[in-house]
Ligand SMILES: NC(=O)c1ccc[n+]([C@@H]2O[C@H](COP(=O)([O-])OP(=O)(O)OC[C@H]3O[C@@H](n4cnc5c(N)ncnc54)[C@H](O)[C@@H]3O)[C@@H](O)[C@H]2O)c1
C-alpha cells in the first residue's frame with residue numbers, strides 16, 4: 001500500500017467533529033478504496049473543550065493558521081467558517097505551504113474561490129469544496145465529472161435546509177413565518193442570526209458556485225439577484241396549494257441569450273415536479289443538460305454526518321491523486337459571461353393584494369395591468385368582510401419582469417391596498 005495521506009483538520013465543530021469521526025470509523029474502507037491509509041495528523045480549534053472525540057494521537061494547535069503552515073500534513077481541511085478572516089488565512093497558508101485544501105465553507109468559496117483556486121492550481125494543488133454546496137449531495141462531482149459531456153441549460157435547486165424546513169412547517173401547520181422561525185431556532189435548526197439563511201444569502205453563495213461549475217463562467221456572487229422568504233405569508237402558501245403549486249426558495253442559474261441569469265427567490269413550482277416533493281431540511285439540485293436531459297439529486301444538505309461525507313469525498317480524490325480543475329476548467333479559462341439582468345427576466349407571476357372590497361377597485365387594478373401589457377391568467381378572491389381588506393390573488397401569463405414590477409408599484413400607489421402587493425414568480429419546470 002502507498003504512503004499514508006496526512007490530513008490536518010481546522011475547526012472541530014459540527015462538520016469538523018463529523019469529519020474526524022468518519023475518518024476514524026471508516027478508515028479501513030477508505031484505505032481499501034483509495035489504495036492508501038488516510039490518517040489525521042493534526043487538529044486545530046481555538047476552543048479545547050471536550051467534544052467526545054478521540055484526538056490523543058493528533059498534534060493539537062490552538063492557532064489554525066499555524067497548523068496550516070507547520071503541521072505534518074498533505075491536506076488541510078478548513079471547517080471554521082466565515083467569508084474571510086481566519087478561514088481565508090488558513091487556506092492561503094496551506095496553499096503557500098504546498099498543501100491541498102478541502103473546505104465546507106460556501107461563503108469563503110463564493111467570495112474568494114477564484115483567487116484560492118488560482119493559487120492552488122498554480123501549484124498543482126486541489127481546492128475541494130464538495131461539502132460547501134448542498135452538503136452531502138455530491139453535486140460538484142456530478143457536474144464536473146458525471147455530466148462533463150453536457151452543456152448545462154439550467155441548474156436549480158433547494159439549497160438551504162433551514163428555509164425549506166420553515167416553508168414546509170408553514171404549509172403543514174398553517175402558521176406564519178415568524179412563529180416557525182422562532183421554533184426552528186429553538187430546535188437548533190436555524191442560526192441565532194438566521195439572516196444568511198432566510199434572506200437567501202446562503203442559497204446565493206451556493207448558487208454562485210454552482211453556476212460557475214455548470215457554465216464555466218467566472219464566479220460572481222454580486223451577479224446573483226437575491227430575495228429571501230420573510231415576505232412569504234401563510235395565506236400565500238394556502239393559495240399556492242389551491243392553485244396546484246408549492247412555494248420553495250430556489251437558486252436558479254440559466255444560460256440565456258442575454259448571458260447567465262443567477263437568481264434566488266421564493267418560487268411557485270407545480271405540485272407534480274420532483275422539486276415540489278422535497279420537504280423539511282432536505283436539499284435538491286436539478287441539472288438540465290443538453291444530452292442527459294433532467295437529472296435530479298436529493299439528500300441532506302447539512303448536518304454532521306452528511307457534510308462529513310462530502311468533505312471525505314474530496315479527501316479521497318486527493319488520496320487517489322485525482323485532480324479535476326476546481327470549477328471544471330482551469331480557473332484562468334473561466335469565461336466572464338455577462339450577467340443577464342433581472343429586469344430582462346420573463347415569466348409567470350402570482351400576485352397577492354390585500355384590498356378593501358369596494359366598487360371600482362378591481363377596474364383600477366385591471367387598467368394598470370392592461371397598460372403594462374400584463375396578461376392575467378386567473379383571479380381568485382376569498383372571503384368578504386365589509387371594511388376589512390381581503391386577499392385577491394392573480395396569476396399572469398408570460399410577462400416581462402420589469403412590467404410586472406412597475407405595475408405593482410402603480411397598484412400600491414392606488415391607495416386601495418392595505419399592504420404592499422406581494423409577488424411570487426411561477427417557474428415552468
Ligand atoms: N453545519 C452544517 O451542517 C454545515 C453544512 C455545510 C457546510 N457547513 C460549513 O462548514 C463550516 C463549519 O460549520 P460548522 O457548522 O461545523 O460550524 P461550528 O460553529 O459548529 O464549528 C466551527 C468550529 O471552528 C472553531 N473556530 C472558530 N474560530 C476559530 C479560530 N479562529 N481558530 C480555530 N478554530 C476556530 C470553533 O471553536 C468551532 O469548534 C462553515 O463554513 C459552514 O458554513 C456547515
Ligand SMILES: N[C@@H](CCO)C(=O)O
Nearest residue numbers: 159160161162301302
Ligand atoms: N444553514 C445551511 C447549512 C448548510 O449549508 C442550511 O440551512 O442549509
Ligand code: NA
Nearest residue numbers: 130133135137
Ligand atoms: Na455537496
